[in-house]
Amino acid sequence: MAFKHVNAVVVGAGAGGGIAAKELSEAGLSVVLLERGGWPHFWDHDHDELISQRTTPLGNAFGPDDERYRRVVVNPDGSTRIVLPSEGAYCNNAACVGSGTVSYGAMAWRYMQKDFMMRSTYGALHGSTLEDWPIRYEDLEPFYEKAEWEIGVAGDDSQNPFAPPRRKPQPMPPFPYNTEGRLLDPAARRLGWHPFPIPMLRNSVPHGGRPACIHCRFCVGFACEVNAKCGTHNTAIPAAIATGNCEVRTQCVASEIILDDKGRAGGIVYFDESDRQQRQTADIVVLACSATETPRLMLNSRSRLFPNGVGNRSDWVGRNLQGHAYAGAFGLFEPETYDDAGPGACLAICDFNHGNAGLRGGGAICNEFIRSPYLFTSRRPAGAPAWGRAHKEFQRRNFRRCVAVHGPVQEMPVFDARVQIDPSVKDYWGIPVVRLSGSRHPHDLEISRFLAGKAAQWLKEAGATETWPKMPGSGLSGGQHQAGTCRMGNDPNTSVTNRHGQVHDIDNLFVADASVHVTNGGFNPVLTIMALAYWVSDYIKREWKGARFRA
Amino acid sequence: MSKARYPRRKFIRDVAAVAGGLSVLPACNKSRGRWRFFTGEEADTVYAICEQIIPTDQDPGAAYAGVPNFIDKQLVGPYKRFQQTYRKGLQGIQETSLAQFGARFESLKWDRQTEVLTMLEAGKAKGRTWEKENPKAFFDLIRDHTMQGFYGSPRHGGNWDYVSYRMLGLDYPQVIGQNRYKKA
Numbered sequence: 151m152a153f154k155h156v157n158a159v160v161v162g163a164g165a166g167g168g169i170a171a172k173e174l175s176e177a178g179l180s181v182v183l184l185e186r187g188g189w190p191h192f193w194d195h196d197h198d199e200l201i202s203q204r205t206t207p208l209g210n211a212f213g214p215d216d217e218r219y220r221r222v223v224v225n226p227d228g229s230t231r232i233v234l235p236s237e238g239a240y241c242n243n244a245a246c247v248g249s250g251t252v253s254y255g256a257m258a259w260r261y262m263q264k265d266f267m268m269r270s271t272y273g274a275l276h277g278s279t280l281e282d283w284p285i286r287y288e289d290l291e292p293f294y295e296k297a298e299w300e301i302g303v304a305g306d307d308s309q310n311p312f313a314p315p316r317r318k319p320q321p322m323p324p325f326p327y328n329t330e331g332r333l334l335d336p337a338a339r340r341l342g343w344h345p346f347p348i349p350m351l352r353n354s355v356p357h358g359g360r361p362a363c364i365h366c367r368f369c370v371g372f373a374c375e376v377n378a379k380c381g382t383h384n385t386a387i388p389a390a391i392a393t394g395n396c397e398v399r400t401q402c403v404a405s406e407i408i409l410d411d412k413g414r415a416g417g418i419v420y421f422d423e424s425d426r427q428q429r430q431t432a433d434i435v436v437l438a439c440s441a442t443e444t445p446r447l448m449l450n451s452r453s454r455l456f457p458n459g460v461g462n463r464s465d466w467v468g469r470n471l472q473g474h475a476y477a478g479a480f481g482l483f484e485p486e487t488y489d490d491a492g493p494g495a496c497l498a499i500c501d502f503n504h505g506n507a508g509l510r511g512g513g514a515i516c517n518e519f520i521r522s523p524y525l526f527t528s529r530r531p532a533g534a535p536a537w538g539r540a541h542k543e544f545q546r547r548n549f550r551r552c553v554a555v556h557g558p559v560q561e562m563p564v565f566d567a568r569v570q571i572d573p574s575v576k577d578y579w580g581i582p583v584v585r586l587s588g589s590r591h592p593h594d595l596e597i598s599r600f601l602a603g604k605a606a607q608w609l610k611e612a613g614a615t616e617t618w619p620k621m622p623g624s625g626l627s628g629g630q631h632q633a634g635t636c637r638m639g640n641d642p643n644t645s646v647t648n649r650h651g652q653v654h655d656i657d658n659l660f661v662a663d664a665s666v667h668v669t670n671g672g673f674n675p676v677l678t679i680m681a682l683a684y685w686v687s688d689y690i691k692r693e694w695k696g697a698r699f700r701a
Numbered sequence: 702m703s704k705a706r707y708p709r710r711k712f713i714r715d716v717a718a719v720a721g722g723l724s725v726l727p728a729c730n731k732s733r734g735r736w737r738f739f740t741g742e743e744a745d746t747v748y749a750i751c752e753q754i755i756p757t758d759q760d761p762g763a764a765y766a767g768v769p770n771f772i773d774k775q776l777v778g779p780y781k782r783f784q785q786t787y788r789k790g791l792q793g794i795q796e797t798s799l800a801q802f803g804a805r806f807e808s809l810k811w812d813r814q815t816e817v818l819t820m821l822e823a824g825k826a827k828g829r830t831w832e833k834e835n836p837k838a839f840f841d842l843i844r845d846h847t848m849q850g851f852y853g854s855p856r857h858g859g860n861w862d863y864v865s866y867r868m869l870g871l872d873y874p875q876v877i878g879q880n881r882y883k884k885a
Contacts, residue, residue, distance in 0.1 A: 197875070198854040207849055208779045208857065216779065236779070367875055490871065523852035523865055536822075537754040537844050538815070545852075546760065549869045 152429070156180040158690075159418050159432040161404045161447065164249030165676050166663035166683040167438030168382025168390070169297075173687030174436075175395035179694065182430050183390065184402045184420055187213040187246035190253075190383065192373045199522040202371035203244065203253035203630075206236045212253050212373070213245030218578035221442075224587035226625075232575060241473075241586060241628035243440050247400060248383025250630055251676065255370035255495060255519045256351040256379055258303040259673035260294045260681075262314050263287040264504050265511075265560065268669045272510040278562040278591050279470055280510070283668045284640045284649035287314050290681050293688070297680035302357050302380035305349025312344070312500035322354045325363070329489045330517045330553050331496040337612035343501045348516055351676065352493065353378040358385060369492030370519035382680075402428075405581045407435055407451035407460055407659065415460070415659040421579045434690060438663040438683065441471060441632035445569045445665065446584045448636070448653075459571075461636070461653040464643045468569035470634040472670050475590065475622035477598030478515060478556020479605035480529060481614030488550035494520030498557075502604055503672045509597050511560035513672030515605055518554035526552070531618035553612070555605045556620050558631065559598050560672040562591035567626055569635050590627045598622055631675050633664035651686035662686040738776040738784060743791050744769055747843075749807040750794070753814050754847040760868040763851050771850030771859030772843070783842065789830055790839035794821070796828025797836075 157179035160171045171183040195201055195211035202211060209216055216234040223239045224230050233239045243250045264271045266283040274280065295318050297303075304322035307313040324347035327335060331347075338345040352374075353362045363378040377384055390396035401423035408416035408429065417431035437444045445468035449459035461467055498516040506512045521529075526549055527541075535541045567588030575583050602619040609617045638661075639645025642654040651666050653659040662683045664675055671678065736744050751763035751772075763769075776784055797820060798806040802813050809817070820826045822844075824837040850859030855873075860866070866873045 196854075196856065197873075198856060200849055200853040200857060207845070208775065367871070523869055523871070524849055527848040527852055537818075537847075539756050539758060542755055542758065542760075542762075546868055 153182075153431070155431045156182050157432060157694075158182075158434040158436060159184065159430050160436040160438060160662075161418060162249070162437070162439035162443070162663065163247045163382065163387060163398065164244070164438060164440065164663065165251050165382055165679045167436070168248065168251075168386040169680055169683035170436045170438060170662045170687050171396050171398075172386040172390040173684060174690060175390045175393040177691045177694065179395065179434075181390065181396040182432070183387070183396055183398045184404055184418060184430070185247050185398065185400050186403045187244070187249075188400045190246040190248060190373055192375050195372060197368045197372070199371075199524050202522070203250075204371035205522070205525050206242075209236050210242060210244065212249075214242070220575065220577060221583050222572040222575050222585040223626075224585065226589070230585070239586070241442055241626075241632060243630050243632065246383075247387060247398065248381040249440075251351070251381030252373050252379075252383055253371055254351075254379075254381070254630075254676060255493065255674070256676075257495070257516070257674040258298065258305060258320075258349040258351045258677045259514070259671070260314055260316070261287065261671035261673060261678050262312065262500075262503055265669060265671040265673075268511060268560075271504070275510060275562055275591070275593060277564065278593070279565045280562055281637075281639070281644075281668050284638055284645075285685075290678075290685060291316065293681040293684035294677060296684050297677055301351055301382070301385045301680060302353060303349050303351055303677070304354035306347060307349065309346035310344065310500055312503065320349060322357055324348075325350060325352070325354050325493070325496055327496050328491055328494065329487050330494070333483075333487065333553070333612045334517055334555065334608065335497055337608060338499055341608065341611055343499045343608075345497045345499050348495055348498045350493065351380040353380065360384065363493070365491040367490055367492055367520060369494065371522075403579055403581070404439070404447055405450065405579060407447060409451060409453040409456065409460060411454075413453070413455040413656060415656055425579065434658045434660065436660045436662050436686070436690075437665075438661070440663060441635045441665045442569050442584050442586075442628065444661055444663055445635045446571065449569075449571045450582055460659065461646050461656060463655065466637060466644065466646050468635050469565050470563040470637055471567045471569055471586070471588065471626065471628050471632065472561045472563050472634040472667075473627040473629040473631040474513070474558035474670065474674075475561060475594045475598050475627065476556050476620065477513070477559050477601040477605070477622060478554060478620045479602055479609055479617050480531075480552055480554045480620060481606070481609030481612070481617040482548055483551045483553060483612075483614055486550045487553050492520045494518065502601060503560075506597070506600060509600055510562065510593060511672055512597055513557040513559040513601055515555055515557040515601060515608070518556060521554075523549065529554075531616070553609060553614070554620065555608055557601060557605075558672055558674060559594055559601060559622070561627055561670060562593045563634055563669060564588060564591050586626055586628070588626050589624055590622070592624070594622070594627075595624060631664075631670065633667040633670045633675060636661045636665035637668050638666040639668065650689035651682065652689070660686055660690065737773050738787070739769070739773050743787075744773070745807045746791050746794060746805075747772060749814060750818065750843055751847045751850070753818055754844050755851050761862075761864045763847055765861065766851050766859055766864045767861040768847050768850035768859050771857055772846050774858040775846070780846070786834075786839060786842060789834050790843070793826065793828050793830030793834055793836065793839065796830055797821070797826045800827040
């Protein structure tokens with residue numbers, strides 16, 4: 151049975167795809183939203199740390215599963231190994247309706263003005279493809295605002311002197327400080343820094359027909375038990391369905407973009423929940439599958455005109471994979487600092503995002519989300535026993551006395567940190583899998599060392615009796631904050647899409663996820679992904695009125 | 702239930718039935734049917750290793766928490782891929798114990814068991830198995846799995862009686878529906 155031709159097919163129901171589906175269906179386009187996972191439900195994981203997003207030894211509650219998915223990782227010595235989604239090197243985000251927005255910590259940052267102008271601010275860097283975005287913060291500002299008000303953000307940027315200019319405040323009041331916040335806030339002020347409450351995509355008060363956060367222990371890494379966390383699964387996607395123009399098809403794994411002889415996109419080939427191959431033709435194709443799966447789909451879609459993958463004429467698809475190095479420090483305190491209440495992370499400083507002598511950029515420093523017991527078993531100073539009586543004693547004594555402050559370091563993009571297609575390994579459906587290779591730029595580690603030092607200074611000022619640094623490894627970045635693999639730019643020779651997320655050479659193929667990020671900011675990326683999805687959709691809607699995409 | 706409705710004779714009979722049941726239970730420990738992957742001998746070794754990794758002190762340790770049951774259960778589930786690693790690794794630990802102290806691991810004194818595991822952790826363990834297998838990799842694996850079984854959710858067969866949650870002072874199931882932040 152052939153499906154009815156639609157105006158737009160959107161692949162991936164995460165932060166970007168959910169918003170693109172809503173915007174296009176509200177504008178009157180007929181939309182099919184394809185998602186490889188299912189609708190998530192809180193009871194699927196039931197407070198289970200071992201399958202939560204942060205620690206996945208027994209699998210991912212939010213997908214993908216270990217049975218049908220795999221990837222190949224190239225080791226530093228050139229050999230390869232197969233990795234499963236539950237292993238860290240897989241570079242997983244999630245696979246369900248809402249994707250990462252179901253289980254995320256939900257920090258809602260706007261990137262700063264300089265984050266869009268890294269090259270012109272800091273100059274070229276050897277070994278890095280550091281570049282300016284083709285758009286400025288001012289271009290994105292109205293769409294940040296739209297994301298904050300439509301998805302829902304609790305925060306108060308007026309307390310952050312480094313916040314970029316905004317026209318409208320965030321819609322909900324910020325979350326109050328917990329014990330850690332009350333310790334760290336005065337300490338930061340004594341150091342001359344500027345702490346403020348972290349903006350969060352989480353209801354601090356009832357909002358959008360959903361209740362306020364109940365401050366339970368199971369927050370980051372878990373779906374919200376009372377639906378107080380704001381993701382696309384409980385905001386944009388239901389709104390898209392309510393228009394009557396959007397059909398969400400779950401358990402559908404896209405394998406290829408249909409390409410015609412004229413080099414235009416014609417729809418998507420996918421495997422449905424019964425593993426049958428299906429074709430959904432459309433006037434427009436929007437890719438929002440994450441910075442690893444979007445390039446995989448493009449590189450797996452070949453035609454006479456695109457022998458190396460669609461949009462890959464200049465060999466930039468899959469390049470510049472980046473995420474965030476997390477640098478900071480742990481500190482032990484004499485009084486108990488753990489108050490058994492989520493979300494845990496509550497305050498941040500932006501004093502070290504830019505303007506650090508000798509460094510290109512930096513990152514925000516925040517206190518950590520509430521941590522679970524198993525995660526804490528690996529939180530030890532260097533040289534501390536990893537097992538036995540002393541390890542158990544440390545766990546018992548310090549689980550409630552340990553504070554971490556850390557932050558996402560803005561990474562320097564590297565051309566050879568990349569997503570490719572593995573020549574031999576295939577997944578359950580026979581689709582060639584992602585092959586990850588490369589390593590991070592050494593400058594990331596310099597910035598990390600700097601931020602780790604500031605973090606330790608902060609903890610000591612707050613009264614920590616002992617601190618130890620948290621440093622990233624030197625291997626490939628990516629992870630949940632994965633970005634950069636289909637860079638947007640004005641020059642088709644050094645980018646994949648134009649400033650509207652439209653793939654160069656193909657006017658009806660768009661990318662609306664973090665793949666288009668040129669650089670990834672010193673912040674958690676989700677609000678920027680959402681703003682960009684609004685930005686890309688806005689362009690499509692305007693162009694659609696001109697009937698430009700009609701077949 | 703009031704005393705009058707529970708005759709003394711019936712009470713004695715019930716107690717005897719329960720006590721009888723209890724006396725049968727330890728025998729089940731040794732039976733083959735209890736384990737999904739481990740042999741009875743392997744299970745004894747795993748009990749001893751897990752207890753070394755998270756010992757009993759003022760709070761119960763890994764054995765009480767059922768960590769060997771957790772590992773056994775995962776080895777026929779998500780950890781199927783580690784079956785051979787365990788089979789060889791447990792064999793290797795016995796070889797090291799025999800070479801070093803002339804007895805099986807689980808029959809060694811506490812400090813000698815610790816010594817054997819410390820050798821594995823350092824990657825310097827005697828035994829034929831370790832000529833091919835990596836002792837540190839096996840130790841790190843079973844160490845990590847023990848942490849999961851002890852500190853993870855009870856739904857997977859470990860953390861019996863919520864022992865680790867009680868040790869850390871975490872109520873479980875969690876009492877929710879209250880705002881726990883102090884009003885600033």
